[in-house]
Amino acid sequence: MSDILPPPRSVDGKIRCDACPVLCIIRPGAAGACDRYANRDGELVRVDAHVVLDRTLAKGGTAVPFHHGDWDGTIIGGPGTFVTAIGAGTTYPDYKPAPFIVSADVDGVDMVTVVTEGIFSYCGVKAKIDTDRFLGPERSLVRAQGEAIGHVTTGEYGSQMLSLGGVHHLTGGSKKEGRATCDALLDLCNGKAVELMVDEGATVVVQAGQAPVVNGVQEERMRVGCGSATIGMFAKQWEGKVDDVVVVDDHITGVLSEHQAGKLLGIPDTGLKMKGRRSTPGRYFQVAEPGTGWGGTNIADPLSILGPFDAKVAWPGLRLLMVSTTGEHFGYFELDEVLRPVERDLPVDLAVSVERIRENCEPALSTILFMGGAGGSLRSGVTENPVRLTRSVKDALTTVTCGGAPVFVWPGGGITFMVDVTRVPENAFGYVPTPALVAPIEFSLRLSDYAALGGHMDFVRPLSSLDGDGLRQPVPQRVDNPWPLAPSNGRRSHG
Numbered sequence: 269m270s271d272i273l274p275p276p277r278s279v280d281g282k283i284r285c286d287a288c289p290v291l292c293i294i295r296p297g298a299a300g301a302c303d304r305y306a307n308r309d310g311e312l313v314r315v316d317a318h319v320v321l322d323r324t325l326a327k328g329g330t331a332v333p334f335h336h337g338d339w340d341g342t343i344i345g346g347p348g349t350f351v352t353a354i355g356a357g358t359t360y361p362d363y364k365p366a367p368f369i370v371s372a373d374v375d376g377v378d379m380v381t382v383v384t385e386g387i388f389s390y391c392g393v394k395a396k397i398d399t400d401r402f403l404g405p406e407r408s409l410v411r412a413q414g415e416a417i418g419h420v421t422t423g424e425y426g427s428q429m430l431s432l433g434g435v436h437h438l439t440g441g442s443k444k445e446g447r448a449t450c451d452a453l454l455d456l457c458n459g460k461a462v463e464l465m466v467d468e469g470a471t472v473v474v475q476a477g478q479a480p481v482v483n484g485v486q487e488e489r490m491r492v493g494c495g496s497a498t499i500g501m502f503a504k505q506w507e508g509k510v511d512d513v514v515v516v517d518d519h520i521t522g523v524l525s526e527h528q529a530g531k532l533l534g535i536p537d538t539g540l541k542m543k544g545r546r547s548t549p550g551r552y553f554q555v556a557e558p559g560t561g562w563g564g565t566n567i568a569d570p571l572s573i574l575g576p577f578d579a580k581v582a583w584p585g586l587r588l589l590m591v592s593t594t595g596e597h598f599g600y601f602e603l604d605e606v607l608r609p610v611e612r613d614l615p616v617d618l619a620v621s622v623e624r625i626r627e628n629c630e631p632a633l634s635t636i637l638f639m640g641g642a643g644g645s646l647r648s649g650v651t652e653n654p655v656r657l658t659r660s661v662k663d664a665l666t667t668v669t670c671g672g673a674p675v676f677v678w679p680g681g682g683i684t685f686m687v688d689v690t691r692v693p694e695n696a697f698g699y700v701p702t703p704a705l706v707a708p709i710e711f712s713l714r715l716s717d718y719a720a721l722g723g724h725m726d727f728v729r730p731l732s733s734l735d736g737d738g739l740r741q742p743v744p745q746r747v748d749n750p751w752p753l754a755p756s757n758g759r760r761s762h763g
């Protein structure tokens with residue numbers, strides 16, 4: 269439990285927490301509405317441990333076991349320590365300085381890290397779901413617990429995209445909608461599975477870093493490319509082994525004999541007729557409706573997207589492979605005397621190419637990016653002149669991290685950032701019932717730059733001063749995350 273907290277007000281043993289606008293009155297031994305603060309013997313305490321990242325642990329050093337009350341804090345102050353905002357506490361209203369403003373000598377340069385658990389009313393989640401299965405029409409509402417919490421947005425290559433949360437769902441609708449939105453965002457950000465229902469679409473279970481489950485079926489692979497790209501990639505491997513190939517795809521279905529790749533290899537016409545809209549030779553749109561069948565279409569029978577073969581061109585015995593973009597669905601056919609496709613066993617040499625398509629499909633995952641905007645009020649906990657912090661971030665003098673994880677800061681105004689939640693330590697996110705999400709945010713910069721931007725210099729304390737002044741949990745730094753505290757992080761730093 270960290271001990272740097274806003275001053276509590278005690279009446280009859282109860283404490284008023286003023287760490288957020290809810291201003292809970294907390295009885296002795298009880299916790300506030302967000303379960304983040306509690307009244308412990310008349311003292312307002314932050315319930316969770318304050319997380320510090322430790323590089324030594326990441327490099328295979330001995331982990332310091334964390335037990336409430338018996339850790340002596342000896343790693344604090346080492347060169348491989350980074351103070352995160354996880355469990356650090358929130359200040360409200362925001363003219364108060366951030367809970368921790370910690371200085372440290374890094375490679376002979378005085379650095380400072382300003383940490384706070386920010387309350388984000390303007391925040392949400394962008395979910396990338398690796399599947400070609402149809403989740404729902406663009407702009408359809410996405411629901412959790414029956415409430416609208418977001419919508420389907422523009423699909424990407426091999427992935428469906430959802431935009432969830434945002435201020436309108438959090439605060440602009442009913443209380444129930446706000447609560448359902450906050451619950452879903454919190455669970456997604458903390459790595460838990462959430463079931464989402466799309467209007468006129470599918471039910472999908474989404475969990476950061478895990479395979480999505482669409483209508484109860486776990487997705488295994490994302491497609492190697494669209495149908496046309498798959499034709500281009502594998503045309504040579506089919507040459508001589510089959511007369512024509514159709515790669516079924518909801519976006520672009522490819523036909524080998526018509527496609528440029530087939531033409532260059534000298535593959536003759538086969539008289540095959542596709543349904544759908546011909547875009548360019550060998551590339552067809554809308555061969556079926558979107559769905560959860562072959563290649564993200566709604567078909568279960570691939571022959572349903574073919575018209576009759578042209579009798580002037582096709583011939584009995586013509587060999588046809590039909591396959592989806594993931595290799596998950598496939599069928600091999602030969603034309604009979606009246607040019608009707610008859611299904612046969614897949615020849616071994618074609619089975620190899622289907623397996624090759626599968627092999628080239630990466631595992632399907634769900635990716636969750638938390639996106640939030642550090643408002644002027646949050647920034648004032650860092651400096652008395654908040655716009656200077658924004659400029660300092662844009663000028664790359666200040667590094668922004670979320671629980672020590674790297675973030676992408678959007679160009680343009682404000683400090684709007686995105687972070688991959690799987691790179692943030694576990695359970696780093698919280699909430700307050702306004703409703704809003706609580707997310708850790710750290711600003712690291714040179715001490716001289718901090719002074720220049722009007723930082724709260726009177727509140728700067730050395731890293732070593734944290735030793736033993738409260739419970740902190742050392743967590744190994746992820747090896748794939750850059751170390752957040754380095755003078756060189758500021759590309760145009762001076763001093």
Ligand code: SF4
Pocket residue numbers: 285286287288289290291292299300301302303304305700701
């Ligand atoms: S919701 Fe949490 S942070 Fe807000 S006043 Fe209550 S206990 Fe404090």
